[in-house]
Amino acid sequence: MKISSDLSMKSIFSDRISDVPRSFIREILKVAVDPSVISFAGGLPNRKLFPIDEIKQATNRVFEEYGRDVLQYSKTEGFPELRRYISQRYLEKQNLDIPAENILITNGSQQGLDLLGKILLNKMDDVVIEEPGYLGAIQAFSVYRATFNPVPVSEVGMDIECLGKVMSKAAPKLIYTVPNFQNPSGISYSDANRLAVADMVRNTNTLLIEDDPYGDLRFEGVGKKSFKQLIPENTVLLGSFSKTVVPAFRLGWIVAPDGIMEKLVIAKQAADLHTNNFAQCVIYRYIKDNDFDEHIKKIVTVYSSQRNAMIKSIGRYFPPEIMYTKPEGGMFLWATLPPETSSMKLFEGAIRDKVAFVPGHPFYVNRKEVNTFRLNFSCVDEETIRIGISRLGQAIKDQLAA
């Protein structure tokens, strides 16, 4: 079923779709399926921690309690009880007062990014993106032909001086941030850094997107003030059940001020009417009928041990000049090779040595060769981490010696 030569492909597509980068990570993951390869390349939560029995019970209860209505078309905004639960949890856990009316249920946070791009971005609008930054956000905003302004992040957060320059030069429409245990780097913004960013955004027309899929997965340290507390009028907060319950259900949410919420609902309706209502009810019942915090603790215990194992092995097997982050939570760690050392070339050597990771370049908006790479620690057990990191250490040494 090839498209006919008469239907000229060049002319039919929109300009916007030509700007969207393909996911390099998809290609990487294809290489990493070889079972003899130890993969730190994925970005998946650990399947062993999925509460499958409890979700099965919740599913059966949903059929019994809600009956046929749960299978009908439903509200664009989402299942009301689930939205109220999310609202309550923000109050209890973060002392954030968010009315359920300001919460829109989406197909994962990814759809939140797409809807925000859709209602906010005109072609060439300036968007601040972290460098390195989340690939899914780069893809979502590329669709709407944003002009990206990368601002470096370090272990304390955003580069304030660089952000200041961008703010005064470009008056960006959006700043996209993952302030807790960022993907890809694992870094978190310090309290001082958050205050400095907030001061810069307050009283401007810039909206800050605070994407927080990993916030609950804190191994150590104390929770920081969220941007939603610091600059509520300028902040849109995104959340997700993908990392704390299961990803397959595609359930996330957007917290937005009234005016933005209204436009988001119009965009959501045009995009897919509403999110799977049955899945929303099942997640709600699962959370209500079980100890959700206890479940999160289990995830934290496993990921934290695996992060420790990875950091210990890096100390043992990597050459001392390799720098790396020490994440306080989440699923990722970020390593930096000496300047001018290609992580893509390292990837090729590492695959020969049967270990995989994601080279850093997809997380930058306009660079092809970088000396950084991402390591995932959520899906590999401690002994396998030791073996994989020792292989990777050897591949690094081989490359540096070459």
Added chain:
Amino acid sequence: MKISSDLSMKSIFSDRISDVPRSFIREILKVAVDPSVISFAGGLPNRKLFPIDEIKQATNRVFEEYGRDVLQYSKTEGFPELRRYISQRYLEKQNLDIPAENILITNGSQQGLDLLGKILLNKMDDVVIEEPGYLGAIQAFSVYRATFNPVPVSEVGMDIECLGKVMSKAAPKLIYTVPNFQNPSGISYSDANRLAVADMVRNTNTLLIEDDPYGDLRFEGVGKKSFKQLIPENTVLLGSFSKTVVPAFRLGWIVAPDGIMEKLVIAKQAADLHTNNFAQCVIYRYIKDNDFDEHIKKIVTVYSSQRNAMIKSIGRYFPPEIMYTKPEGGMFLWATLPPETSSMKLFEGAIRDKVAFVPGHPFYVNRKEVNTFRLNFSCVDEETIRIGISRLGQAIKDQLAA
């Protein structure tokens, strides 16, 4: 949580979102929730026909057979077995040879429309839309700032003369059609009309979207050749489980030629990574473990009787000058008042008489007062149809006499 006056609302939104009409139907449905109102306004499948026990069984089997993997992130294209099943069914039922690789699973057909708009439409691109036409398509394409070219449809299909004029004047990028039991009108395109439309589109750069959510719900007559058979290279075919199984799962699909499929996958990934994988597996198990055709027959039997009841009551209670369609399937019927008679004004009178419908104007792209309206027969039993249509007949008589 009002947005601060500092964050000027006018300046922050994209141009595209201001072009999207709000759903008037949502407002209508709010009026129609009063239990004393008999509502022909909805567009829902009949909840009594949802195979809830079978879906519950399918759900439990999915947990047992597929285990944790069903809860993990999965392929952007969709669950492979489900795509293969859809491919097979097209071959068996319509003698259509569609490789599974050319099927993308979406969140209902609505997302199919959004993704197609996203990858195809630049601002001001010409789109042919049926008049009256499906509101969800008008909304989806409005987001991408299409220029709509309405082409009237009648009980035989598209107005070929008008389509010809548009084709020669505008060379439209898209033609959007619902050739079987259209929403809102219930009309179907005749074989001759399909051939005439196909002849006009063949060897052009225009893509025809064949949206077919109701095709399986045929009460009488014989199935017509689909555009996918007549002009495969120029056709994108959309399907859905919302009307034949349940809507809450938000499961539909796009059949697209290779080049378009590739762009759709990029857009789908940026939009929400993939559709709920658990729901895809449950629908697949439901269909494999049950007699799906037998289930569809049950729906057809009920809807067909209710259509008969509605047509009989219209004959009895409506003034003879009211025209109406006699759909061979689907869920809707379309009525036409005498010229210059406002169906919106009728709506106000009808609500006082405790009966609701959808006035016609939301189904036109640029008209505010029309003499047409939509009646839904899928959700109301035969006796209630009789009472509701008698009330509506009285409201019409009152308006015509005024």
